[in-house]
Amino acid sequence: MAPSRLFTLLPLALGGLLLSTAPVVGLSLDDVQALNRELGRLCNAPPRQALAVCRIHARLVRAL
Numbered sequence: 001m002a003p004s005r006l007f008t009l010l011p012l013a014l015g016g017l018l019l020s021t022a023p024v025v026g027l028s029l030d031d032v033q034a035l036n037r038e039l040g041r042l043c044n045a046p047p048r049q050a051l052a053v054c055r056i057h058a059r060l061v062r063a064l
Helices: 003-025 029-044 048-063
Strands: none
Touching (some): 029 048
16 A cells, blocks of 8 residues: 555544544543534634644544
8 A cells, every 4th residue: 555545544544543432532422523623613724833633634524
């Protein structure tokens, strides 16, 4: 698998891992939704330091 393809699938894998392990680590669906809302607000006008996080967030949202 090409490295760029691997990095494309990484957010999807991390999102799946987060959703599947959230109950185990004590995260509720409400916590995940709150995180999504806050990331959405941040990424509407992201500072330069947050661009990578916003790109990952966008890929996770598109994948779900």
